[in-house]
Amino acid sequence: MGDGDTIALAGQQALWTALLLGGPLLVLLLVIGMAIAVVQALTQIQEAALAFVPKMLALGIALLLGGSAAAGIMRGFTTTLFDRIVAVGGAG
Structure with a gap:
């Protein structure tokens, strides 16, 4: 896979x-x-x-309940991205 493909992905x-x-x-x-x-x-x-x-209360509750899942998704994406950066740049 070329560098351009990696960046696009x-x-x-x-x-x-x-x-x-x-x-x-x-x-x-x-x-x-819509309900409101x-x-x-x-x-x-x-x-x-x-x-x-009500929208801000619902958003706060949703972030409290789903914040750890969102952090896991972001952590996985960041780890994958950094691994690809190292693969494209070449490690030492």
């Missing part, structure tokens, strides 16, 4: 890692935001804090 893996880490959180916030929007539309209460606070 590292970029692809970086994008997949970002999707793996951010995707579930974004979907969670989307679902909560429906409640606001039904009750005609247009308060910005009503939309902001």
Whole structure:
């Protein structure tokens, strides 16, 4: 595998890692935001804090529960990336 292929593969893996880490959180916030929007539309209460606070609470809880898994994913990606950097650059 050439250097260009290694760099392209590292970029692809970086994008997949970002999707793996951010995707579930974004979907969670989307679902909560839609539920709050429906409640606001039904009750005609247009308060910005009503939309902001529950999403931040849910994000905090999700990060507390899934933070160790996210750290493991990032650690694995970083280890793989550094190993590839050494392979491309050549070790001593």
